[in-house]
Amino acid sequence: MVAESVQTSASPELDHDSLLSVRALQTHFPLDQGLVKAVDGASFDIRQGTTLCVVGESGCGKSVTARSILQIVDRPGRVVGGEILFRRQRRGAGKGPDGEIVDLAALDPKGAQMRRIRGGDIAMIFQEPMTSLSPVHTIGNQIVEAIQLHENVSNREAKERAVEVLHKVGVPRAKQRFDSYPFELSGGLRQRAMIAMALSCNPALLIADEPTTALDVTTQAQILELMRELQDDYGMAIMFITHDLGVVAEMADDVVVMYLGMTVERGDVVSIFHDPQHPYTRALLRSIPTMGMGTRTRLNTIKGMVPDPYDRPHGCPFHNRCGEYMPGTCDQIVPPPIDLDEHRQVRCLLHGGAPSSGVRNEVNT
Amino acid sequence: MLKYIARRLLVMIPTLFAISLASFFIIQLPPGDFLTTYAAGMGAQDNIIAREQLAVLEERYGLDEPFHVQYWRWISNIVCCGDFGQSFEWNQPVSSLIWDRLTLTMLLAVVSTLFTWLVAFLIGTYSAVRQYSLGDYFWTFIGFIGLATPNFLLALVLMYISFRYFGQSVGGLFSPEYQNAPWSLGKAWDLFQHLWIPVVIIATAGAASTIRIMRANLLDELHRPYTTTARAKGMQEWRLIAKYPLRLALNPFISTVGWTIPTLVSGEIIVSVVLDLPTTGPLLLRALSSQDMYLAGSFLMMLGVLTLIGTLLSDILLAWLDPRIQYEKAGRR
Amino acid sequence: MTHVEPAPDTTGARVDPDTSPEGSSAVPGGTKRRNNLYTASQWRLMWWRFRKHKLAMVSAIFVVFVYLLVLFAEFFAPFHSSDFDAEYQHAPPQSLHLFEETDDGTRFNPHVKGFDYESDEETWRRTYTTDESEIYPVRPFVHGHEYELFGLITTDIHLFGPTDPDAPMYLFGADRNGRDILSRVIYGTQISMSIGVVGVVLSLVLGIVLGGVSGYFGGWIDSAIQRVIEFVRSLPEIPLWMALAAALPQSWSQVQVYFGITVILSIVGWTTLARVVRGKFFSLREEDFVTAAVLDGVSKPRVIFRHMLPSFTSHIIAAVTLAIPAMILAETALSFLGLGLTEPTVSWGVLLREAQDIPSIAHTPWVLIVPAVAVITTVLALNFLGDGLRDAADPYNK
Numbered sequence A: 001m002v003a004e005s006v007q008t009s010a011s012p013e014l015d016h017d018s019l020l021s022v023r024a025l026q027t028h029f030p031l032d033q034g035l036v037k038a039v040d041g042a043s044f045d046i047r048q049g050t051t052l053c054v055v056g057e058s059g060c061g062k063s064v065t066a067r068s069i070l071q072i073v074d075r076p077g078r079v080v081g082g083e084i085l086f087r088r089q090r091r092g093a094g095k096g097p098d099g100e101i102v103d104l105a106a107l108d109p110k111g112a113q114m115r116r117i118r119g120g121d122i123a124m125i126f127q128e129p130m131t132s133l134s135p136v137h138t139i140g141n142q143i144v145e146a147i148q149l150h151e152n153v154s155n156r157e158a159k160e161r162a163v164e165v166l167h168k169v170g171v172p173r174a175k176q177r178f179d180s181y182p183f184e185l186s187g188g189l190r191q192r193a194m195i196a197m198a199l200s201c202n203p204a205l206l207i208a209d210e211p212t213t214a215l216d217v218t219t220q221a222q223i224l225e226l227m228r229e230l231q232d233d234y235g236m237a238i239m240f241i242t243h244d245l246g247v248v249a250e251m252a253d254d255v256v257v258m259y260l261g262m263t264v265e266r267g268d269v270v271s272i273f274h275d276p277q278h279p280y281t282r283a284l285l286r287s288i289p290t291m292g293m294g295t296r297t298r299l300n301t302i303k304g305m306v307p308d309p310y311d312r313p314h315g316c317p318f319h320n321r322c323g324e325y326m327p328g329t330c331d332q333i334v335p336p337p338i339d340l341d342e343h344r345q346v347r348c349l350l351h352g353g354a355p356s357s358g359v360r361n362e363v364n365t
Numbered sequence B: 001m002l003k004y005i006a007r008r009l010l011v012m013i014p015t016l017f018a019i020s021l022a023s024f025f026i027i028q029l030p031p032g033d034f035l036t037t038y039a040a041g042m043g044a045q046d047n048i049i050a051r052e053q054l055a056v057l058e059e060r061y062g063l064d065e066p067f068h069v070q071y072w073r074w075i076s077n078i079v080c081c082g083d084f085g086q087s088f089e090w091n092q093p094v095s096s097l098i099w100d101r102l103t104l105t106m107l108l109a110v111v112s113t114l115f116t117w118l119v120a121f122l123i124g125t126y127s128a129v130r131q132y133s134l135g136d137y138f139w140t141f142i143g144f145i146g147l148a149t150p151n152f153l154l155a156l157v158l159m160y161i162s163f164r165y166f167g168q169s170v171g172g173l174f175s176p177e178y179q180n181a182p183w184s185l186g187k188a189w190d191l192f193q194h195l196w197i198p199v200v201i202i203a204t205a206g207a208a209s210t211i212r213i214m215r216a217n218l219l220d221e222l223h224r225p226y227t228t229t230a231r232a233k234g235m236q237e238w239r240l241i242a243k244y245p246l247r248l249a250l251n252p253f254i255s256t257v258g259w260t261i262p263t264l265v266s267g268e269i270i271v272s273v274v275l276d277l278p279t280t281g282p283l284l285l286r287a288l289s290s291q292d293m294y295l296a297g298s299f300l301m302m303l304g305v306l307t308l309i310g311t312l313l314s315d316i317l318l319a320w321l322d323p324r325i326q327y328e329k330a331g332r333r
Numbered sequence C: 001m002t003h004v005e006p007a008p009d010t011t012g013a014r015v016d017p018d019t020s021p022e023g024s025s026a027v028p029g030g031t032k033r034r035n036n037l038y039t040a041s042q043w044r045l046m047w048w049r050f051r052k053h054k055l056a057m058v059s060a061i062f063v064v065f066v067y068l069l070v071l072f073a074e075f076f077a078p079f080h081s082s083d084f085d086a087e088y089q090h091a092p093p094q095s096l097h098l099f100e101e102t103d104d105g106t107r108f109n110p111h112v113k114g115f116d117y118e119s120d121e122e123t124w125r126r127t128y129t130t131d132e133s134e135i136y137p138v139r140p141f142v143h144g145h146e147y148e149l150f151g152l153i154t155t156d157i158h159l160f161g162p163t164d165p166d167a168p169m170y171l172f173g174a175d176r177n178g179r180d181i182l183s184r185v186i187y188g189t190q191i192s193m194s195i196g197v198v199g200v201v202l203s204l205v206l207g208i209v210l211g212g213v214s215g216y217f218g219g220w221i222d223s224a225i226q227r228v229i230e231f232v233r234s235l236p237e238i239p240l241w242m243a244l245a246a247a248l249p250q251s252w253s254q255v256q257v258y259f260g261i262t263v264i265l266s267i268v269g270w271t272t273l274a275r276v277v278r279g280k281f282f283s284l285r286e287e288d289f290v291t292a293a294v295l296d297g298v299s300k301p302r303v304i305f306r307h308m309l310p311s312f313t314s315h316i317i318a319a320v321t322l323a324i325p326a327m328i329l330a331e332t333a334l335s336f337l338g339l340g341l342t343e344p345t346v347s348w349g350v351l352l353r354e355a356q357d358i359p360s361i362a363h364t365p366w367v368l369i370v371p372a373v374a375v376i377t378t379v380l381a382l383n384f385l386g387d388g389l390r391d392a393a394d395p396y397n398k
């Protein structure tokens, strides 16, 4: 089991500049074939008004982490452990570091409070704008719905606001587009419509799950640019999920690296890129082709394959692919989170946690 | 939309032609015809009037002439003057025999369709949303039984039960006092009271397969990303299901109507025979076995035509419900 | 923009872990080899998945049992389908007693008891009562009427029956001529079940040829065949069958009528199979091994029959299993209407036709219930089996 001591006191603590704090999150899927620990020990903080990028290979639990925050994990998945502390602003109040702190993991996924937070305080956009929008409803209809779910406004007012936000996200001729069906729009416009829908209620946090992966390079750049602009305008925090380190470099203030459902390293973007501490982070960075090398050179991919989710490796989940694997240690002990400095954390036995280094650990049985 | 309908109507014309040709061909298949059988039966009696009548009929329909001439004569009379020919057995124009019965057949088929939808929609939705619940298993099981029970058998069993336990025979569509009465509110109510038994029987088989389709469609849609999007907006679960997956599951559901209509008409025909309803079934069966060719042929053709119209209506409904369909059609043009 | 090479999604729970090894392993050797390996592993997977489907497994056993009845009807049935005894018209079902109470105590002696009856003066209807004193022992492997198994072996052994071949034994009651309903239902399987198979084989040949041609060539050939299929499917089938069955000449023998009916049923039946085949062809045309075979210069028919067909035999088997019950029901309906087979041929439809008169059925419900239960359970089993096979053949495309 993941060894991480988090005090679950009556009034949860949150750093003064933190908006959301995920602590030792565990989300499991009990399937017929076995238990899939999609997220097993994810911890990170998102600071107010900043962008956190979550990186990792596909299948490492990024999407499930994001969905766990909103409690919209597909059945039979369930959040089984950890805390998701969120600082809830009173609506209409400024974005100061006040407001109540709620543990989202403890809320009833079907309850009214969770529903108010979804879309209202935390909004989410997805990878596939085509399939993520209903094909038989106009985009206007879908945006107006989002507004009216959280604010008590008339149809006309809601429509005006929808057109306004469509305009804001750069949809040309927003009034006419309001009545378009998703299949009548290009991929880029669809994603803009998705963003408009997400921003229509002025959320404090926007979760973007690989929002540009399905788009071509030019459109991708435009959407990223748009998101940065909107962040300046709206002042919201962004949790940006991607497997593209280029995007990370462009967007991130902070970075979290995930591997097999675990956050293996976290820190600010500069230290992650210039001083990576975890062997997995280093391997990821090595796989980026250096400028000037020419596109034809072979990428330095990470050796080996992501292990089967039913059959997680003992000890450090990365040990079967790690270049610095220490036999007898790494395959026995789950690396504990080691704080390097205030915003830096790494989970690798090279940095401590092995018996020789004197730190007490639980052994994975 | 109009363009789409016009196109569909145009496509229908060759199909109509094929239906009429096939109907005429099929009733021509049996060796001999009504007149020869009839004449042989009269034999020595040498009824001069009847013989003359036969000759007139033979002349009129050109029963000795080749197939295409006969067909042409038949179809041109239908198209130009609504004359479906003469029923040999009833000695009446076919058109005076078929319309009442076809109307009741259609009424039964339409009411059964609506009933099937209602049942399939409710149960299908329930089964999908509560997948693997006790209720889901129960309805799936009932559905399988419905699928395995032929209509006529269900009719027999129901008749048996009502006779055995309620001491009355079900059957017919009207009580004796209304049998030949002109249409009135009382007659309509009487019809309604009799209608439900055949409707339930016909709908059961249809509903069984439709429930399964509805359930499968809805299960598909429940896992689509747009459902997650709606959930992420903070929508209430039941409202979300009604607005998105249910609405989208409706499309393939409607498109199945096109091919449930022939099944329902089939079901209606055989159930009417068992329950002896004054609809197409019993008369068609009789006309077929006595080789009353114009009567049988007209029934066959009209059943085909009505089915075709039903399919067309369901396609139009679908195009209206799903904006993508017209878009695709327009894109292809 | 630079990318982390995303690892192949072997972790996806939705990916069946068993499909990946065979699916992705690059086998050296020709197209044929690859293809064989592909089909072989497909069969194993299918069996593996099928086994998990309990209901389908039970149904499979039941269906095998029914087909055994077809093959050995004379052996399984205690009497011949036409054996009658005017003494026992509409005799009710008896119960089979295992033990006999004698003066010396209870002893094991499976038996049925005889009947007494009174006739109603007016209606001629008989009321039967059990005659406790008459005891007819019932044994396995008794000698009864003689028959030829497959026209080869002459024997008179029956699975079970009364030791005295003339004793009244009506475990499921008798019909209006005093014939044993159980024996008649068992004999009925021969026609009803085989008509399904013969009809499906006919449909299959038509369906595979036309569906294959349609799916392989595409283009206008495909459109033409599709129009025909649409046309046939848009017609209400019962009236169509009725009309065609009515066209069968009166002078035909029962065997000719039998084949006539199967042909009629196949006229509609092939369309479903053709659709399945066509759909599969469309998706397979793009698969690597087919492209490879075409590039190798293999002739078209050879590509179709050697390479494409084998790779979706499993789907065809599933579709066929689902088509059989539809045929069985159709035959039942036609015979019930008097348009198909008639006495003295025995099929389930013929048996049900005898149950048409409801007022009399009210007194002798077994005439309706026994064949009805036979039809429903068999069709049900075939549906479950077909469903299980389809799920096993194609778990992602229900």
Ligand SMILES: Nc1ncnc2c1ncn2[C@@H]1O[C@H](COP(=O)(O)OP(=O)(O)O)[C@@H](O)[C@H]1O
Pocket (backbone or CB within 6 Å): A029, A031, A036, A037, A038, A056, A057, A058, A059, A060, A061, A062, A063, A064, A065, A074, A075, A076, A077, A309, C011, C012, C013, C014
């Ligand atoms: N609906 C689901 N059912 C079962 N397993 C799931 C489901 N969604 C995700 N998983 C499992 O969770 C793990 C993480 O998936 P995901 O979060 O989608 O990865 P990614 O990092 O690519 O977004 C995967 O191994 C996957 O098998």
Ligand code: SF4
Pocket (backbone or CB within 6 Å): A278, A279, A280, A316, A317, A318, A319, A320, A322, A323, A324, A325, A326, A330, A335, A347, A348, A349, A350
């Ligand atoms: S704990 Fe061991 S195996 Fe894991 S990353 Fe560190 S060195 Fe590699």
Ligand SMILES: [Mg+2]
Pocket (backbone or CB within 6 Å): A059, A062, A063, A209, A210
């Ligand atoms: Mg993902």
